[in-house]
Amino acid sequence: MKLADIRDLLRAEVISGGDRLDIEIRSCCGADLMSDVLAFTKEQTMLLTGLTSPQVVRTAEMSDLVAIVFVRGKRPGQPVIELAGEVGIPLLATEYPLFEACGIIYQHGIRGTAPREGWQRAENE
């Protein structure tokens, strides 16, 4: 699925990085705890979050995440938008809350990053 499809599904506004809507999204992660993101995501993952601090962009940069969607109508400030521009990570914003936004994307076939054997097994059963 392309980032442009995610934008359409979530009726999201593209805050920045509009020239990169053709990137491929392979998996997603919904989280407000950055250490969980740093510990459990794979590269090529898109992050959905309700946090708008610069640390969200830094976390995405370090973990090689490919895009960030802010949920619940939250908007980052100008410094965060600039930082995302510097590190080349597109930013989107949707009115959907985190649970709904994740649910919509999941319904369209995108999966999580399945880091732990426990729930990888559960999915296969």
Added chain:
Amino acid sequence: MSEQGVNLEFTLAKYDFDGAGQASSKLKRLLQQIGVRPEVIRRIAVSAYEAEMNVIIHSQGGKMLAVITPGQTVLEFVDSGPGIADIEKAMTEGYSTAPDHIREKGFGAGMGLPNMKRCADQFDISSTVGTGTRIKMSFNH
């Protein structure tokens, strides 16, 4: 790159949330220029960032030192206290003393130290209450 490698040093200030991540970001860019494998860079960047955040959040401030040679990257974080009384407990997944205002910024899951240990090829932590904490991590390229 010469055999002596490249040395970097960054100062990390307490509660500097605007500057947080700059050191790890510069390190990551340098490793990309050198041509280290992306999978290795990712482990180094994640560990550096977790350690950087810990110094900024939990300590009075400190520094990050990086020595990059052709074969490996060695990171050292030294801070000026308060130190960690029970390292074993601090290394447990989910253990955190981060206050609410830190959690609101997205930290305080208690995953940082275990994550560093998992990412690094060698991980060493020592701490003295009242003096400070020192973390040394090595990553083979």
